[in-house]
Amino acid sequence: MPxxxxxxxxxxxxxxxxxxxxxxxxxxxxxxxxxxxxxHHLVYEIVDxxxxxxxxxxxxxxxxxxxxxxxxxxxxNGRGIxxxxxxxxxxxxxxxxxxxxxxxxxxxxxxxxxxxxLHGVGAAVVNAxxxxxxxxxxRNGKIYRQEYSRGKAxxxxxxxxxxxxxxxxxxxxxxxxxxxxxIDFDFHTLAQRFREMAFLTKGVWVxxxxxxSGLEVSYYFExxxxxxxxxxxxxxxxxxxxxxxxxxxxxxxIEVALQYNDSFTESVFAFANCINTIDGGTHLxxxxxxxxxxxxxxxxxxxxxxxxxxxxxxxxxxxxxxxVISVKVPEPQxxxxxxxxxxxxxxxxxxxxxxxxGLSRYLEEHPxxxxxxxxxxxxxxxxxxxxxxxxxxxxxxxxxxxxILPGKLADCSERDPELRELFIVEGDSAGGSAKQGRDRxxxxxxxxxxxxxxxxxxxxxxxLTHEAIKAVITVLGAGFGEEFDPAKLRYNRVIIMxxxxxxxxxxxxxxxxxxxxxxxxxxxxxxxxxxxPPLYLIQHGKDSRWIYTDKEKDSYLSRLKDGxxxxxxxxxxxxxxxxxxxxxxxxxxxxxxxxxxADDAIAADSVFTQLMGEEVAPRKKFIQSHYDKATLDV
Ligand code: 0RA
Numbered sequence: 001m002p003x004x005x006x007x008x009x010x011x012x013x014x015x016x017x018x019x020x021x022x023x024x025x026x027x028x029x030x031x032x033x034x035x036x037x038x039x040h041h042l043v044y045e046i047v048d049x050x051x052x053x054x055x056x057x058x059x060x061x062x063x064x065x066x067x068x069x070x071x072x073x074x075x076x077n078g079r080g081i082x083x084x085x086x087x088x089x090x091x092x093x094x095x096x097x098x099x100x101x102x103x104x105x106x107x108x109x110x111x112x113x114x115x116x117x118l119h120g121v122g123a124a125v126v127n128a129x130x131x132x133x134x135x136x137x138x139r140n141g142k143i144y145r146q147e148y149s150r151g152k153a154x155x156x157x158x159x160x161x162x163x164x165x166x167x168x169x170x171x172x173x174x175x176x177x178x179x180x181x182x183i184d185f186d187f188h189t190l191a192q193r194f195r196e197m198a199f200l201t202k203g204v205w206v207x208x209x210x211x212x213s214g215l216e217v218s219y220y221f222e223x224x225x226x227x228x229x230x231x232x233x234x235x236x237x238x239x240x241x242x243x244x245x246x247x248x249x250x251x252x253x254i255e256v257a258l259q260y261n262d263s264f265t266e267s268v269f270a271f272a273n274c275i276n277t278i279d280g281g282t283h284l285x286x287x288x289x290x291x292x293x294x295x296x297x298x299x300x301x302x303x304x305x306x307x308x309x310x311x312x313x314x315x316x317x318x319x320x321x322x323x324v325i326s327v328k329v330p331e332p333q334x335x336x337x338x339x340x341x342x343x344x345x346x347x348x349x350x351x352x353x354x355x356x357x358g359l360s361r362y363l364e365e366h367p368x369x370x371x372x373x374x375x376x377x378x379x380x381x382x383x384x385x386x387x388x389x390x391x392x393x394x395x396x397x398x399x400x401x402x403x404i405l406p407g408k409l410a411d412c413s414e415r416d417p418e419l420r421e422l423f424i425v426e427g428d429s430a431g432g433s434a435k436q437g438r439d440r441x442x443x444x445x446x447x448x449x450x451x452x453x454x455x456x457x458x459x460x461x462x463x464l465t466h467e468a469i470k471a472v473i474t475v476l477g478a479g480f481g482e483e484f485d486p487a488k489l490r491y492n493r494v495i496i497m498x499x500x501x502x503x504x505x506x507x508x509x510x511x512x513x514x515x516x517x518x519x520x521x522x523x524x525x526x527x528x529x530x531x532x533p534p535l536y537l538i539q540h541g542k543d544s545r546w547i548y549t550d551k552e553k554d555s556y557l558s559r560l561k562d563g564x565x566x567x568x569x570x571x572x573x574x575x576x577x578x579x580x581x582x583x584x585x586x587x588x589x590x591x592x593x594x595x596x597x598a599d600d601a602i603a604a605d606s607v608f609t610q611l612m613g614e615e616v617a618p619r620k621k622f623i624q625s626h627y628d629k630a631t632l633d634v
Contacts, residue, residue: 023101046126059204098123138166142162201274264459276340406475431445448471448472452507533570
């Protein structure tokens with residue numbers, strides 16, 4: 001990214017001011033929640049500030065450390081937060097930034113304050129929610145330091161060193177246990193986000209060390225999002241080298257990288273100012289329309305598409321596509337409940353024309369890549385046509401007609417979809433117990449036989465001919481793919497219930513893959529759950545007790561004084577009778593359900609390609625190292 005000209009900053013540029021009491025009173029308003037997610041958010045806020053400095057072209061190294069004393073330390077080699085006096089507060093700019101809300105400042109704009117974050121108030125919010133915090137600034141050959149507690153300065157800004165040769169900012173903080181009920185940073189969660197930040201900010205080194213475990217990673221992507229796309233395609237067969245373009249238009253930076261593979265899934269990720277805009281927006285709309293237009297124009301010009309052929313559709317040109325769109329907008333408007341949709345109207349045209357020109361030129365200059373891409377799109381178009389015909393036929397025969405439900409379904413009597421639950425159960429005997437054990441007023445049972453199809457490896461037109469998948473689609477009654485309509489869902493909760501063994505886990509992953517690829521909204525709207533059957537029954541004297549995890553088993557056994565107990569392992573649902581299944585797994589008053597979320601669609605995408613895709617080697621490795629986590633944590 002080019003260096004952006006930044007006017008000489010003065011403290012007066014910072015507009016003020018509000019104290020931090022509000023943040024401590026209602027932390028969730030500022031960081032979303034005070035659970036694990038909110039806790040990790042604190043780290044992102046501080047790292048975002050350093051990434052902003054990198055995007056402005058003044059910093060190429062960010063170092064993050066989780067210390068054994070519970071603190072997190074973030075260091076960068078940027079210009080250092082200014083320390084001169086602020087006219088309105090009479091305090092240093094640093095103290096103003098750290099102890100007041102809305103102390104963002106005009107420099108935001110000029111310096112492209114672009115990464116995620118709370119518009120420059122991130123550091124103050126973290127300060128308010130930390131029992132201790134300190135900042136060290138290296139600037140003007142000096143080292144300055146100030147310490148804080150729960151948002152208040154503990155003393156004045158001090159000069160603690162002279163002769164600093166480098167510049168930069170180092171920030172340490174300890175999350176306040178009065179605010180966060182549980183303080184436990186997860187290495188993988190943080191590493192994942194840092195990797196994403198590094199992809200989106202090419203040329204910056206991000207080092208991350210967890211001193212508790214000794215785990216350490218460094219990220220650096222010379223190619224930025226081009227490397228990102230290569231990485232997403234790592235376990236797939238790519239059809240060409242990635243296309244990449246960057247353009248600055250009207251103060252907006254637009255970057256697009258894309259690469260087709262031979263699969264049938266679409267993996268397109270759009271970012272605005274480093275925020276993953278999972279609900280899309282104008283940049284994504286511009287991207288899609290340019291892609292469809294350019295590929296059609298090229299195919300016509302090369303006479304690959306004949307005059308009598310119809311155009312490639314948007315879906316045709318996105319099958320097997322991996323793409324990342326990243327825009328950096330001076331004044332982003334984020335819309336929607338979760339603020340994850342970009343609203344700036346001008347972005348549609350900007351991205352459309354930038355990609356239109358960039359991609360047309362690429363196709364002209366790389367004719368053999370272009371041909372492979374167009375061939376892939378044509379194959380998709382033909383398969384889609386065949387699928388449409390198959391579906392019409394199927395609908396004619398009534399198989400996908402909502403009014404004709406599969407005979408295996410044991411439906412419930414409740415009419416209000418809001419109150420209805422559907423258990424998707426593997427196998428015959430388990431299905432039988434579930435049918436007997438359920439509360440038939442609101443619980444329906446759909447037993448499925450044999451494994452459901454691995455949709456990651458199947459052509460979309462094959463998927464519809466698979467009995468189990470047809471049954472699921474028909475029973476849910478809301479269609480699938482682009483036409484999925486959650487308003488038509490016949491059940492509020494869809495619960496996958498499988499055996500507590502490796503086979504059960506595999507079947508569960510097959511289901512999750514299908515829902516993720518063909519009914520993603522079912523997951524996003526929180527309708528999909530995983531039942532948690534017990535692993536053990538422990539009998540101790542007259543007591544018997546169901547145990548759901550190995551950890552729980554160990555702690556329970558260690559509390560039993562005498563040795564007379566019997567541990568029974570329950571692997572299959574079929575090993576329980578109807579009453580036991582109700583008591584342990586189905587009764588809403590006693591059961592635990594795991595809600596499936598797709599917070600991180602990028603992680604989920606690669607989990608599913610690795611677990612279910614064509615390449616066997618990565619799958620083996622992955623299953624060995626991540627099995628439980630990968631299957632539940634998508
Ligand atoms: C505004 C102006 C200048 C530096 C920064 C912000 C800055 C903030 C942070 C937060 C973490 N690391 C940071 N690095 C830099 C300096 C402007 C100038 O020197 O002219």
